[in-house]
Amino acid sequence: MSANDDLLTFLRETLGSTGVLTDDLERYRVDWAGARGGLPLAVARPATSEQVAQVLGYCHRHDIPVVPQGGGSGLVEGALPDSQTPELVISLERLNKIRSIDPINFTVSVDAGCVLQTIKDAAEAEDCTFPLALGAQGSCQIGGNIATNAGGLNVLRYGMMRQLVLGIEVALPDGRLLDDMKALHKNNTGYDLKQLFIGAEGTLGIVTGAVLKLYPRPQVTRTALIGCPDVASVLKLYAQARRSCCDLLTAFELIPRACMELALEADPSLPDPLDAPHPVYVLMEVAASGPADLDSMIEALFERGLEDGLLEDGVLATSDTQAAQLWQLREAMLEGQQRRGEHLRTDVSLPISQLTAFHDQAEAAITEASPDSQVIAYGHVGDGNLHFNILPPAHLDDDDKRSLLHELEEQLFAIVAEFDGSISAEHGIGRVKQPYFLESLSAPEHDIMRGLKRLLDPRGLMSPGRILPRMQR
Amino acid sequence: MSANDDLLTFLRETLGSTGVLTDDLERYRVDWAGARGGLPLAVARPATSEQVAQVLGYCHRHDIPVVPQGGGSGLVEGALPDSQTPELVISLERLNKIRSIDPINFTVSVDAGCVLQTIKDAAEAEDCTFPLALGAQGSCQIGGNIATNAGGLNVLRYGMMRQLVLGIEVALPDGRLLDDMKALHKNNTGYDLKQLFIGAEGTLGIVTGAVLKLYPRPQVTRTALIGCPDVASVLKLYAQARRSCCDLLTAFELIPRACMELALEADPSLPDPLDAPHPVYVLMEVAASGPADLDSMIEALFERGLEDGLLEDGVLATSDTQAAQLWQLREAMLEGQQRRGEHLRTDVSLPISQLTAFHDQAEAAITEASPDSQVIAYGHVGDGNLHFNILPPAHLDDDDKRSLLHELEEQLFAIVAEFDGSISAEHGIGRVKQPYFLESLSAPEHDIMRGLKRLLDPRGLMSPGRILPRMQR
Numbered sequence: 001m002s003a004n005d006d007l008l009t010f011l012r013e014t015l016g017s018t019g020v021l022t023d024d025l026e027r028y029r030v031d032w033a034g035a036r037g038g039l040p041l042a043v044a045r046p047a048t049s050e051q052v053a054q055v056l057g058y059c060h061r062h063d064i065p066v067v068p069q070g071g072g073s074g075l076v077e078g079a080l081p082d083s084q085t086p087e088l089v090i091s092l093e094r095l096n097k098i099r100s101i102d103p104i105n106f107t108v109s110v111d112a113g114c115v116l117q118t119i120k121d122a123a124e125a126e127d128c129t130f131p132l133a134l135g136a137q138g139s140c141q142i143g144g145n146i147a148t149n150a151g152g153l154n155v156l157r158y159g160m161m162r163q164l165v166l167g168i169e170v171a172l173p174d175g176r177l178l179d180d181m182k183a184l185h186k187n188n189t190g191y192d193l194k195q196l197f198i199g200a201e202g203t204l205g206i207v208t209g210a211v212l213k214l215y216p217r218p219q220v221t222r223t224a225l226i227g228c229p230d231v232a233s234v235l236k237l238y239a240q241a242r243r244s245c246c247d248l249l250t251a252f253e254l255i256p257r258a259c260m261e262l263a264l265e266a267d268p269s270l271p272d273p274l275d276a277p278h279p280v281y282v283l284m285e286v287a288a289s290g291p292a293d294l295d296s297m298i299e300a301l302f303e304r305g306l307e308d309g310l311l312e313d314g315v316l317a318t319s320d321t322q323a324a325q326l327w328q329l330r331e332a333m334l335e336g337q338q339r340r341g342e343h344l345r346t347d348v349s350l351p352i353s354q355l356t357a358f359h360d361q362a363e364a365a366i367t368e369a370s371p372d373s374q375v376i377a378y379g380h381v382g383d384g385n386l387h388f389n390i391l392p393p394a395h396l397d398d399d400d401k402r403s404l405l406h407e408l409e410e411q412l413f414a415i416v417a418e419f420d421g422s423i424s425a426e427h428g429i430g431r432v433k434q435p436y437f438l439e440s441l442s443a444p445e446h447d448i449m450r451g452l453k454r455l456l457d458p459r460g461l462m463s464p465g466r467i468l469p470r471m472q473r
Numbered sequence: 474m475s476a477n478d479d480l481l482t483f484l485r486e487t488l489g490s491t492g493v494l495t496d497d498l499e500r501y502r503v504d505w506a507g508a509r510g511g512l513p514l515a516v517a518r519p520a521t522s523e524q525v526a527q528v529l530g531y532c533h534r535h536d537i538p539v540v541p542q543g544g545g546s547g548l549v550e551g552a553l554p555d556s557q558t559p560e561l562v563i564s565l566e567r568l569n570k571i572r573s574i575d576p577i578n579f580t581v582s583v584d585a586g587c588v589l590q591t592i593k594d595a596a597e598a599e600d601c602t603f604p605l606a607l608g609a610q611g612s613c614q615i616g617g618n619i620a621t622n623a624g625g626l627n628v629l630r631y632g633m634m635r636q637l638v639l640g641i642e643v644a645l646p647d648g649r650l651l652d653d654m655k656a657l658h659k660n661n662t663g664y665d666l667k668q669l670f671i672g673a674e675g676t677l678g679i680v681t682g683a684v685l686k687l688y689p690r691p692q693v694t695r696t697a698l699i700g701c702p703d704v705a706s707v708l709k710l711y712a713q714a715r716r717s718c719c720d721l722l723t724a725f726e727l728i729p730r731a732c733m734e735l736a737l738e739a740d741p742s743l744p745d746p747l748d749a750p751h752p753v754y755v756l757m758e759v760a761a762s763g764p765a766d767l768d769s770m771i772e773a774l775f776e777r778g779l780e781d782g783l784l785e786d787g788v789l790a791t792s793d794t795q796a797a798q799l800w801q802l803r804e805a806m807l808e809g810q811q812r813r814g815e816h817l818r819t820d821v822s823l824p825i826s827q828l829t830a831f832h833d834q835a836e837a838a839i840t841e842a843s844p845d846s847q848v849i850a851y852g853h854v855g856d857g858n859l860h861f862n863i864l865p866p867a868h869l870d871d872d873d874k875r876s877l878l879h880e881l882e883e884q885l886f887a888i889v890a891e892f893d894g895s896i897s898a899e900h901g902i903g904r905v906k907q908p909y910f911l912e913s914l915s916a917p918e919h920d921i922m923r924g925l926k927r928l929l930d931p932r933g934l935m936s937p938g939r940i941l942p943r944m945q946r
Binding site for chain 2: 102103104105106107127148149151155159160162163172176177178179180182183184185186187188189190191192193195196198199200204215216217219235236238239242243244245246247248288289290291292293296297300349350351352353354380382383384385420421422423424425426427428429433437440441442443444445448449451452455456467468
């Protein structure tokens with residue numbers, strides 16, 4: 001029998017026949033963004049945490065590289081099977097139960113393969129909320145959210161995924177299970193090992209379960225769209241908004257006029273939201289779980305912002321329908337970008353106070369380098385997170401577009417470095433951002449990261465080549 | 474010249490004469506709780522991060538054990554010099570500048586030796602708040618707060634120290650400086666190395682600087698004291714309070730009647746706060762940075778709590794003086810405990826939903842084992858954090874008290890383990906809690922922690938014997 005036959009025999013014996021797939025593997029080779037990976041050795045679909053650990057133990061003993069897979073909505077190709085060295089895909093899709101929910105402790109204990117939306121629904125049923133909010137929430141899995149330290153729309157109020165994890169269970173590369181599923185809000189006993197695995201993109205072990213923090217469910221939500229004269233005003237308005245809305249802000253999104261026009265072009269049924277166009281817009285959401293007078297808070301913010309010249313006009317949605325329409329503008333903007341075909345998507349972050357200077361310098365540099373390209377920079381102001389994207393000139397062919405965008409990306413990332421920013425605020429490194437990432441590491445950072453990898457995964461079998469380069473064998 | 478002479482010469486050359494102390498070292502040998510350590514080799518007082526790294530580099534080359542020291546308010550004897558193997562104390566007290574503050578980015582960048590209160594004052598001057606709040610805030614240093622992942626009164630709203638750190642600078646045991654002083658709210662680039670050093674109690678490196686998160690400064694604060702029939706009602710009231718106060722709660726403290734009596738005994742000028750005594754009290758604080766109607770929120774909570782039988786009486790402070798008097802009860806309670814002499818202080822945490830069952834089972838066990846001992850259990854309900862303390866019978870001598878308390882502690886910690894709780898919610902491990910801690914570790918936890926220690930501090934020179942046992946050389 002070949003080594004692969006042995007592997008399949010082991011998997012069938014351990015996971016049962018529904019736990020192993022060898023045919024029709026296409027859906028395990030593609031991701032949301034349309035990228036495509038190689039043909040895996042097989043797809044293992046363990047149904048328990050112990051089975052995940054058993055599979056890893058086997059792979060450890062037989063030197064078989066593995067890649068864990070969640071819902072496939074990653075944007076850095078970290079979960080796609082390698083195209084050079086065949087890997088065993090370990091899909092968490094059958095490990096998908098909510099283990100328990102405790103509304104008095106404000107926690108939920110889940111399997112890693114739970115779909116984010118399922119967890120959000122379970123929380124709502126207990127008058128709580130699990131605040132992580134992503135475009136992909138109907139398909140992404142919580143294990144993937146943890147492994148990539150997902151961000152999304154509500155980071156401003158509730159933090160990234162890392163802030164929402166209280167306990168964790170991880171199948172280690174050597175086949176043991178690390179059980180730290182404690183539902184404790186405070187626990188200061190030794191090194192906090194769960195932090196190692198959050199954001200490690202599956203390169204140090206496979207998250208199989210977690211205890212997550214819940215919050216009271218918002219009873220009232222208010223959405224407003226505000227027109228501002230420039231990005232600098234938006235930043236000042238943000239600081240005022242946090243204060244006058246008592247830190248109940250759940251979103252504070254920057255949308256330049258160019259993005260608004262993309263949105264109106266993509267969905268002509270949407271009205272231009274304010275009477276006249278404005279250079280930049282803020283889409284703002286405030287939510288409260290109790291009897292707070294959000295309307296008064298927002299009106300006070302409007303009045304003061306008008307007086308101080310920080311805003312020119314604004315609308316406070318008076319119905320859920322109107323609020324949904326305002327959010328639809330943001331969705332349509334993303335849709336409009338997609339329609340323009342090949343373009344550069346980035347995910348940078350800066351100190352909030354540097355956003356104006358960064359934006360202006362970066363836009364000037366891109367315009368100088370490629371006058372016919374269009375900058376589309378929107379983002380989560382409160383997190384300092386800009387999706388500074390570039391639409392290349394329409395007349396170029398796809399190859400020329402790609403090579404131009406690659407050059408522009410290098411220029412842009414150099415400016416990010418000048419401002420002490422991050423080239424990956426929330427998407428992670430995976431394979432796609434590895435070259436820039438490795439360049440940015442200092443010697444001590446590099447040494448410690450390599451050391452962590454060697455400590456947890458001495459044979460280099462866990463998602464090899466993601467984040468750090470493949471180990472020399 | 475002896476090795477110690479060489480060390481002193483190096484220190485004087487590197488740090489100047491004010492940077493080295495060899496006499497009058499008493500204050501570096503004692504901590505807040507009155508514990509006393511051994512005589513150190515010397516006290517190094519570096520004034521820059523680079524100097525800290527240089528000193529560590531020298532110690533690395535010459536095999537000299539070191540222990541970093543902040544403000545000396547730790548409660549687990551982690552920062553006291555060893556009494557068997559003389560260590561070099563590295564005090565951060567001269568590395569005490571606020572490097573910069575950025576109210577638009579809501580961040581402050583600080584040296585590790587900054588006193589917590591200094592940082593809080595600097596934040597206030599910019600209409601912001603740095604929310605960490607501890608009894609020791611006038612003397613503890615932020616580097617110590619980071620190294621111990623400090624908790625305190627505001628964890629409920631703002632999280633532990635770990636949640637407040639955005640960037641870090643660490644002098645590594647090999648003498649290099651790890652510079653990750655980025656002021657970014659979101660940054661997902663590779664393994665998050667700062668997490669290794671937060672809460673590591675100085676065993677993996679010395680924190681020399683940090684970038685911290687700020688929040689809008691509260692404009693309105695309301696304090697209430699509520700009398701409840703039992704702990705179970707307090708837990709239900711807590712869940713309601715989070716909802717009806719829109720998660721603006723900054724404190725929700727449980728105070729049993731026995732603690733209230735200790736307080737009234739310690740400070741007879743304080744009036745019994747409600748007309749009649751109640752089995753348990755809640756001291757609650759709500760704060761908002763903008764125009765929220767906190768009074769209405771709290772009154773609604775009172776009304777509903779009365780209806781539901783969760784509370785019996787309550788008072789909402791109508792002035793700052795009255796609010797201060799309510800908080801004074803909590804201070805006096807600590808004072809009253811101290812006056813009783815030798816007693817057991819613990820710092821356990823449980824799932825909030827298990828607090829009643831844990832409390833009842835633990836109290837019954839202690840009462841059965843030692844009917845004349847008195848249980849004094851108060852704490853931060855919202856964090857599931859109980860200071861479950863025990864006053865031994867007054868008639869015992871100190872040695873008998875200590876040995877009784879040691880036995881009772883073992884019994885208590887066994888019950889904590891049954892409830893999947895933590896024996897150290899916020900105080901850390903240091904030396905004092907090491908035996909219980911090591912016992913509680915699973916094999917994988919133990920292996921990874923040992924591996925981290927070997928990776929970062931291969932010679933075992935950083936705070937040897939704290940958290941993990943001294944390395945075999």
